[in-house]
Amino acid sequence: MRVYGFLADMVVVAHATYIAFVIAGLLAILVGIIARWRWVRNFWFRTIHLIMIGIVVFQAVFGITCPLTTLEHYLRLQAGQPVYAGTFIGHWMHELIFYEGPSWVFTLSYCLFGAVVLGTLFLAPPRWPRKRPKADQQAR
Numbered sequence: 548m549r550v551y552g553f554l555a556d557m558v559v560v561a562h563a564t565y566i567a568f569v570i571a572g573l574l575a576i577l578v579g580i581i582a583r584w585r586w587v588r589n590f591w592f593r594t595i596h597l598i599m600i601g602i603v604v605f606q607a608v609f610g611i612t613c614p615l616t617t618l619e620h621y622l623r624l625q626a627g628q629p630v631y632a633g634t635f636i637g638h639w640m641h642e643l644i645f646y647e648g649p650s651w652v653f654t655l656s657y658c659l660f661g662a663v664v665l666g667t668l669f670l671a672p673p674r675w676p677r678k679r680p681k682a683d684q685q686a687r
Contacts, residue, residue, distance in 0.1 A: 551626035558619040565599065565615070572596040573664055580671045593673035597664055604661040607654040 573596070579587030586592070606613055620630050 548626050551622045552628055555619050555622035555626060555628070558615055558622060562613070562615040562619070569596065569599050569603070569660075572599075573660070573667070576664075576667045576671065580667070588671055588674045590673045590676050593668070597668070600657075600661045600664045604657050607657040610650075 572592070575584075576587045576593075576596070578584075603613075605611070623630050
C-alpha cells in the first residue's frame, strides 16, 4: 500500500513539473525576446511548449479531467489515502498547484495563457532546424 502513496506523490511532482515548465517556459520566452536570447527561438523547445499548453487548453475547453489528476486519485485510493491528502511532499505540491474556484475561471485562464504562448510565436518565431550538408552527414 505504501508504494501507491509514493507513486501518487511522484505523479503530483510530475504534474507540478509540467506546470512549472509551461509557466517558466513562457516567462523565459518573454524575457528572451527582450534580452534577444537566441535559444528561446529553438524549434523543438517552442514546439514542445506549445503542445504542452495546447493539451491543457484542450482539456479545459472540453471539460476533460487531467489524466495526471485521475492517475493520482486512483493511486491515492489504492494506498487507502484520502484523495487530496497524503505525505508532506504530496500535501505541499497540492497546495501549490490546486486552487478552488469556478471552472470557467480556469478555462478562461488557460485559454488566455495559450493565446499569449501563440502570440510569442509571432513576436519571436522559432527557427526551423537546419539540415546538415550531405558531406557532413556522410562523415559521421
